[in-house]
Amino acid sequence: MLIxxxxCPICGKDLSFEEIEKGICLTEKKKICEELGFEFESFFEKCVAPLREIQRMWAKRILRGESFSLVAPTGIGKTSxxxxxxxxxxxxxxKSYVIFPTSLLVKQAVSTLKLFAEKLKLDAGFNEIKNISxxxxxxxxxxxxxVENLRNFDIIITTSQFLAKNFEMLKDFRFHFIFVDDVDAVLKSSKNVDRILQVLAREEKGVLVVSTATAKVGRKAELFRKVLNFSIGSSQFYLRNIEDVIANGASLGEILTKLGKGGIIYARSIEECEKLYENLKDFRVGIVTSKDSKDFELFLKGEIDHLxxxxxxxxxxxxxxxxxxxxRFAVFIGCPVHGIKVEDIDRVSPSMLKILAHLYRDDERIEKFIPKLRFVEKVSEELRKALKEVMTEKEVLVKDAVVRKGEIIFPDVRTYLQASGRTSRLxxxxxxxxxxxxxxSDEEILRAFIERAKIFDLSFKSFSEIDLERLRKEIDESREVRREVKLIKPALFxxxxxxxxxxxxxxxxxxGIRFIDSVPVYEVPTENxxxxxxxxxxxxxxxxxNRGFHGVEGFTPIYTTIKRCKNCGTQFTESTCPKCKGNEFEDSR
Structure with missing residues (x-):
């Protein structure tokens, strides 16, 4: 027990432990912390569903005029x-500006907004001028x-590439809300950060929200911190309900036949995609690239079964x-990887140079550079030359990478998570x-991929453990039956x-970091x-x-806020300074 x-935030009198437990001010019989509804809450419910706790927190920040990094696992509902x-x-x-990494996402955003407008019975025009344009x-x-109607639009939706190539059209605009759906793509061009900050209506408390699940942030993003009081973080957790299977020895045709429609087949190159397309024509497949998305429209209409x-x-x-x-399911013809060859060494970044140096650190030609890696830019030229020599000659055994003569292959588990995550959404x-x-088919790559995947708590089953008929039933039922799901919630620590x-x-x-009155608040997702x-x-x-025996009445301690006198600096808990009797003080309240 304590007091x-x-x-008490309701009556201003003593707040007892009983009142804290019950959440009620016993003097005025009112809830201590009552969640008040706000207009956006009912708006969102009509569009999508009741606000989740984390979305409610985001909404309140935006409506208060706070910019922030929206750090959450994929599939949590950031885009909606x-x-x-x-x-x-x-x-x-x-006015708002919404930026996506790809044209396909722009198309889907337009379809989503059309659905929202229909549900809300709004007079909305899409690339035409209406009540909401x-x-x-x-x-x-x-x-x-x-371009002709650009100035009349209430919401503008483009790719990050459009922002980079057509900034002259947008530079005089001032947006009250900018939503960057995938900040990774925006940060590919360092000038995009400057562009976004230029078109944000900061003098009118314009809000920038950047969404990411896997961002690798460069120095340019530090401008967000300096100008808008936040920095970008990333999530180590992924909201997914996926059976991950090593399918070596299985038949791709069998998987497509038994699991039915809704498969995405991933290959490592356009050439491999084209070969797959020729071999799988009997399964009603189509190809989608950044330059050609016609088959995607056919997939939406149900005229194509797989992409x-x-x-x-x-x-x-x-x-x-x-x-x-x-x-509904994904198939990877080859683990996602990215490789570095000897001829690439002159172009790799300083951070990659450090990684390569550590891989070959046992070689005396590289060992001498290890203590200098903190200032790698100063030894960059010599290190690149030494790495070329060593890579040409040596193979190194590494658990989660494949190091061969002249080439290093790194498993790209982040891409696997992003791609496979299309099959399991909230x-x-x-x-x-x-x-x-x-x-x-490459056993070394497969071994390294499985090892690297362990960092992300991914484990794979063998194909022999999978009953495709049962799996299909579970996939279908998850899209038909409403189920409770444990959602991530905000918690103050x-x-x-x-x-x-x-x-x-x-x-x-x-x-991610936000600053409130110069005090940092760190935001990071965990599993729950x-x-x-x-x-x-x-x-x-x-x-x-001034109460009880040194602040204890019976067995009940009595606490109050700590004050510091502005005149003499004395710290105290009473209503006036006990030393100089001054009434001007700072209060921790």
């Missing part, structure tokens, strides 16, 4: 949230018509689709089930020291919570000195 003196917020703000006369552009849209695309980090079918009802009915099959807050946040991944970790910068309360 907090004069700290961003689109509905842009539409909501459009009804309030505020939504402009969108990708390669198949007539650019002249889009083929490349397994690259920015591939059109890796990040470019969000169709939980249609996409919907109103719950988390859909998907399946992912990997064919890999308070410690005393900012250093400790930073250390704890880093246990769970790379945290979005942790907001911050520090009090010292004690907040202490025992009172």
């Amino acid at each position: 907090y003196e004069d700290l 949230f961003g689109l509905s917020m842009a539409l909501f703000l459009a009804t309030k006369g505020k 939504i402009g969108f552009y990708y390669s198949e849209v007539k650019k002249d018509e889009f 083929i695309g490349t397994a690259h980090h920015y591939g059109a079918l890796v990040r470019g689709i969000d169709l939980p009802e249609k996409v 919907t109103v009915s719950g988390l859909t089930k998907g399946a992912s099959f990997v064919f890999e 308070i410690v005393e020291s900012p250093t400790k807050a930073k250390q704890i946040a880093r246990f769970f991944g790379k945290p 919570y979005l942790l907001l970790i911050t520090a009090t910068l010292g004690h907040i309360t202490d025992l009172v000195t």
Whole structure:
């Protein structure tokens, strides 16, 4: 039992432990923390579903005019949230700019907004002027018509590539809300950060929200921190319900036949995609690339059963689709990888140079550079020359990579997670089930891929363990039956020291950071919570000195806020300074 003196937020009197437990002020019979509804909540429910706790927190931040990094696992509903917020703000006369990494996602966003507008009975025009005007552009849209109405659109939707190539058209615009659906793609061009900050209506408390699940952030993104008080983090957790299967020895035709429609087949190159297309014509397949997405439209209409695309980090079918009802399983013809050959050494980044140096650190020609890697730019030229020599001559045994003479192959598990994640998405009915099959003939690559996947808590079954008929039934049922799913929720974690807050946040991944009155708040997703970790910068309360015996009545301690006198610097808990009797003080309240 305890009492907090004069700290009840309802009546301003003592707050007892009983009141804290019940959440009720016993003096005025009112809830201490009552969640008040707000207009966007009902708006979102009509568009999508009731707001989840994490989405409610995001909405409140935006409506308060706070910019932030929206760090959450894939499949949590970030895109639907961003689109509905842009539409909501459009009804309030505020302009929004939504940026996607691929044309396919622009198309899907337009379809989603059409559905939202229909549900809300809004008079919305798409690339035409109506009560709410939504402009969108990708390669198949007539650019002249889009540009002609550009200034009249309430919401503009483009790819990050459009932003980079056509910034002259946008540079004089000022948007109240900018939503970047995949900040990784934006950061590929360092100038995009400057461009986004230029068109954000900062003088009118314009809000920038960047969404990411796997961002690798460069120095340019530090501008977000300097200008808008936040930095970008990334998630180590993935919301997925997927059977991961090593399918060596199985038949691709058998998988397509028994699992039915809705497969995405990933290959390592366009050439391999074209070969697969020729060999699988009997299965009604189509090819989708960044330059040609006609077959994607046929897939949406049900005229094609499966799609083929490349397994690259920015591939059109890796990040470019969000169709939980249609996409049911994935097949990888070869593990996603990225390789470095001797001839690439002159072009690799300083961070990759460090990785390569550590791989060959046992060679005396490389060993001497290890202590200097902190300042790798200064020894870059010599190190590159030494690496070329060593790579040409040596093979090295590494658990989670393949090091051969003249080449190093790194498993690309992040791309695998992004691509296979298309098969399992969070919907109103719950988390859909998907399946992912990997064919890999190179045993060394397969071994390294499985080893690297362990870092992400991925484990693979063999094909012999899978009953395809049963799996198909589970995949179908997950899209038909409404199920409860344990959703990530925000949780506040308070410690005393900012250093400790930073250390704890880093246990769970790379945290995003927001600054509130210059105090850092670290945000990092865990399996069940979005942790907001911050520090009090010292004690907040202490025992009172004017009640009971040194602040204890019977066995009940009585706490109140700590004050510091502005005149003499004395720290105390009473209502006036006991030393100089001054009434001007700082209060930890």
